Amino acid sequence: MPPWKNRQIVLEARPAGPPKLSDFRLVEALAAEPGDGEVLCRTIYLSLDPYMRGRMNEARSYARPVDVGQVMVGGTVGEVIASRYPGVSPGAFVLAYGGWQEYCVVPGWTVRKLDSKQLPLSTALGVVGMPGMTAWVGVLDVGRAKSAETVVVSAAAGAVGSAAGQIAKIHGCRAIGIAGSRDKCDHVVRELGFDACVSYRDDDFFDALRAACPSGIDVYFDNVGGDVLKAVLRLINVGARIAICGLISQYNAAEPSPGPNLGPVLVNRATIRGFIVSDHAGRTPDFLADATRWVQEGRLKYRETLVSGLEKAPEAFLGLFEGKNVGKLLVRVSPDPTR
C-alpha cells in the first residue's frame, strides 16, 4: 500500500464575526493507515454546510467545536481504498464523516455504503442525505404539515429549503418560498414547483409575502431567523408551527441579535421549536425510502453547486453566508468514477 499524500484544511483561527480565508490553512501530511475496524477512503465529494460555522466557535453549540489546528469536520462521499472492517471492502463507495481532506480514516461502522446505480453518489450529501432529511423531519415531524395548509420556507433555493418546499408539495400543501434574488425565486417556482417565491431583498417583501399567503401561514420552516422570521410571525394562523432549522442571519454576529416579538405566538397559540436532525436518527430508514423513491420518480428535484479542488473549500464556504450558491454546495475533491 503506497503512502498517499493527504491535503487537509485545518482551522487556523477562530473567527470573530464573519469567517475569513485566513481562518483556514491548507496543510499536507501522509494519509494514515487504517487501524483495526477502520477504513481508509479517498474523498470524492465534500459537503459544505452552514452548521460548520458553529463548529468554528469556541463555545459548545449542539456539538463540540473543532480545535484550532484540527481538520475541519464535514460529511463526505468517498471510495474505500483500504479496509480493516469486515463489512466494507476496497472499491466500495461510502458516505462518511471524513472532514475537509483528500483521504480520511474512519471507523467502519460509521460509514454507509452507497449504490451508484440507484442514485448519483453526490445525492447522499444532499437531497437524500443530511440536508434532505433535515427538510423531511422539519416539515413532517416538527412542522406537522397537513394537506391544504400553507407552508413557508426560507432559504428556499438552498439545499434544505428546496427540499422542504417540495416535500410540503408532495404532501398536498401550498408551498411558498423566500429567497434572496429574483433568479433564485424563478428557479424555486419554475424548476422546483413551489406555488410562489418572494425575495426578502425586495422593498415590498412583506406585502408580497402576504399576497402569496392569502389564507395565512400554518407552518414556517425557518433557516434564517432575523427580519424574515419577524415578517412571517405577522402572518401566522392560530395553531401555527414554526420549525427553527437554522438562523443563518445571525451566525456571524458577534453579539446575540434581538428576536421577533412573541405577541403573535401567544395570540395564535403557536409553537416555535428548534430542532437538530441528528436527534431524529431513528427516522433515517423512513426518510431514505421516501427520498430515494421521490428522486427516482422525479418528484423531488435538486440542484448542486460544485467547486473543484479541496483548496477551493474555504472560499466556497464563505459564499454560503452571502447567498452565493443555489442548491447543494459540494467540493469535488477527486473525480467521480461513476459519472
Add this chain to the structure above:
Amino acid sequence: MPPWKNRQIVLEARPAGPPKLSDFRLVEALAAEPGDGEVLCRTIYLSLDPYMRGRMNEARSYARPVDVGQVMVGGTVGEVIASRYPGVSPGAFVLAYGGWQEYCVVPGWTVRKLDSKQLPLSTALGVVGMPGMTAWVGVLDVGRAKSAETVVVSAAAGAVGSAAGQIAKIHGCRAIGIAGSRDKCDHVVRELGFDACVSYRDDDFFDALRAACPSGIDVYFDNVGGDVLKAVLRLINVGARIAICGLISQYNAAEPSPGPNLGPVLVNRATIRGFIVSDHAGRTPDFLADATRWVQEGRLKYRETLVSGLEKAPEAFLGLFEGKNVGKLLVRVSPDPTR
C-alpha cells in the same frame, strides 16, 4: 320584582400605551330583567385580570375587543336573584362572565353553580378558577413538567404564577419564582413553598437566577416576556419547554418590542408555545378535581388582594401593570353573605 339600579363601568376610550382612569367611565342604568333561559345575578366578586388589557384595543387578539361605550368584560361570582333558566334557582351562588357591573343578566347555561361549604366563593375566580386552571394547563399540558425538573415561573406572586409554582412542586419539581420585589419573593418562598425566588429588579438578577437553577431550566412558565424571558433562555436545558401564558411587559407598548434571541432555542431544541386556557376547556373537570382537593388539603395556597366597591375597579386594574397586587386581585362589588 323591584327595578334594581345597576352601576356599570364602560370603556370610555381606547388607550394608546398604558391605560388611564379616564379610559373608563361609571354609568348608571336599571338592571335588565332576565329573558327566557337567562338569569339575573347580583355581583359579589369581580375578577380583574391582565388579559382585559387586550380587550381594550381595537385589534382582535384571541377574543373580540370591547366596544367603546360597552361594559368591560370579566368573570364574576354572584347570587342569582331571578331566573328563567330551569337549572338555576334564586339564591344560588354562581360563577358567571358578568362584566364590570353590579347586576348582570347572562344565559343560564353559561354559569356554574358554586358550593360555598366546599370552598370560599372567591376561589372560583382565582386558584380554583381561570387563573388556577391556566397555571395547571401551562405546567402540566403545555410545559409537560416532570418530576425532578426545574420549573421557573415569572410573576410568581400573582394569581397564575403562584399556582403554577405550587403545582410544579406538587408534581415533584424544583420550583423557582421570579417576582418584582423582595417582599413578594419572601411570600413566594415562605408561604407558597417555592424552592427559591429572585427579583428581576435586582442588579444581580441573572446571576441570582443562575445560582437558583444549578441544573439549568427545563420548563419556563412565562407571564411577562421581555428581559426576563431573555435571561431565562440563556439558562435552558436541551429539550426545554417555554409556555407563554402572558407577555405583560409589552401589553402597554405602542409598538411591538423585540423578542429574545432564538439561538438557545435552536441549540437546545427547545419549544416555545403560546397557549390560551379557553382552548383547553375539555380539561376543566380534571382541573377542578385536582385544585379543589389540593386547596382543601392545604397543598395549594392562595392569597387575595380585595378592593371594595365597583368604582375602585379601574384604579385597581391599572395597578396590575405596576405589580401592585399579591395573589388574586378581586373587587368586592357587594357583601359576601357566606363570609
